[in-house]
Amino acid sequence: MHTLDQLNRGELKGIVRLQLSENLTAFPEAIYDLADTLEILDLSHNALSHLPEDLPRLKKLRIVFCSNNRFTELPAVLGRCEHLEMIGFKSNHITRVTSSSLPSQTRWLILTDNHITDLPDDMGRLTQLQKLALAGNRLRRLPDSMAACRKLELIRLSANQLDAFPDVLLALPRLAWLAFSGNPFCAARDPHNEFKTVAFADLSLHQVLGQGASGVISLATWQRNPFGFDDKVAVKVFKGQVTSDGFPEDELDACLAVGYHENLVTPLAKVAEAECSALVMGLIPPHYSNLGLPPSLVSCTRDTFDEGQVLSIDTIARIVGQLENLVAHFCQQKVSHGDLYAHNTLISDDGHVLFGDFGAASKYGNLSATQQQGIEQVERRALAFFIDDMLSICAEKDKHSLAYDALREKVRM
CATH class of the missing domain: 3.30.200.20 (Phosphorylase Kinase; domain 1)
Incomplete structure (x- = not known):
């Protein structure tokens, strides 16, 4: 975290990432002194409601985060930032998102917890879009043009006002992580009265x-x-x-x-x-540890791992076998996990896997047979990406084995 005093005194000259949280109500002019190097601007947790019209002066700007501020619309000036590809305006008061506010090269768009009722009809022009977080809004539909967002891999649509499942998503060839619970079209919550209750x-x-x-x-x-x-x-x-x-x-x-x-x-x-x-x-025994780390700004939707982390192909095959069995169980119960990742996976010293975190899970047993099949295909794609991530940390000596080739074939499916 940086300070406004540091910025005004010129002490931050040459930095690539700036993070300011000082209850700002206006955009600090001194930020333009960083125009030659600044790529990531994080002004989250302030009291901002506007961005300046000359924001494109930050000619290297790639990422803007302004979560927990007071914006009522997504600033149109964002669309004029030549290299901007990641936008995060979570927990504002945004009701309006216009096409002009979205750069065509947008790859990551986070608008969680706002008051958005509609997205631009031409969302499909965002052909580089990989990650789209829209949970906690008032969306009633998705634009048909999103069929052109063929690189989209993760979308969060939970807690909106969608009257019908958005079928446009099921044709997207890379969609793997999907959350849609808490919409009017969803099945009612079960009280689970048979489950033990404590105070x-x-x-x-x-x-x-x-x-x-x-x-x-x-x-x-x-x-x-x-x-x-x-x-x-x-x-x-x-x-x-x-x-x-x-x-x-x-x-x-x-x-x-x-x-x-x-x-x-x-x-x-x-x-x-x-x-x-x-x-x-x-209670999870202490000999279990996280298998992976969450995605980074660079990897966007894909997991990361500790530097130097290596697993044998036998260990990877055992992990994958357990996850395949688990995904089959999810399908039987008509629940999409929506967050099938290594960073949500715990592994023991002897290779046993424990899985959890149902924050993105959605029940789908009330939907049509075609929709159910499509959702299960999305979940299987997440499993394929999981396998691909596991193979990225496979021991070099095992990369020419039959077991490695067999798992690589599952990624291609």
Whole structure:
């Protein structure tokens, strides 16, 4: 994080990325002093409502993030930035997005948690678009022209006002990560009355184990253990608002709808109180670790890995076999996970996989047979990308093996 004082004193000359959060109400003129080098401008968490008309003076600008500000429309000046390809305006008050505000080279567009009712009819001209996050808006339809967005790989549409599933998406050849829960066309949430319920007062939360867009996971012990669970458990307390993937209530619903599988983190009980929605889960043993890391600004939709991370082809084949079995289970339960990634995968020292995080999951059993088949094809494509990512960290000595060739063939399918 940088400071306005540093900027005004000229101490940031030559930087590539600028991040300012100082309750700004106006765009600092001193930013133009960085025009020769600045590529990433992050003005999130301020009080901005406009960007200046001469923003294209930042001639190398590729990425603009202005989340958690006061914009009511996506600034048209963005469309005149020659190299701008990543735009993030999450959690503003945007009601209007015009074609002129979207550069034709846009690759990453994040408009989560706004008040958008319509997208430009010519969205299809964004032929480089790979990632599109629109959860938590008021969209009623998607433009038919999006059939031309053939590079689109990830889209988040949860928590909108879509009356029908957008069939235009199912013809996109690279779409792999799709979230659409919390729309009027979706199946109703199941109360899961058969599932064990505990009171939040029964639990005592301790240190945080992890957190994501939809909630915080903590170690917990029992004040009162009505069902005789293990003394130590994990509790995910859901945030009571829309997240980048949708409504937390839909995550809980999908997680419980999937049921038991040996490669899923085991849900034990739910907490369903007016002031708290939470899920009690089995505690993951300490010999499990994350298989991958989330996508970067460079990889956009694809996972990243620790530098030097290498796996044998035998280990990769075992991981893939477990994920294939898990995806088949999702299909049987008519739940699309929507976030099939290595960074959502835990692996033990002996190669056993545990999978979780249902924030982007969507139930689809109420849709037509054709739509169901299309959604399952999207999920299988995510699995193919997962395999491709795994092969990228395969040991060099194994890259000429029959097992490697067999997995490479699955990526081509």
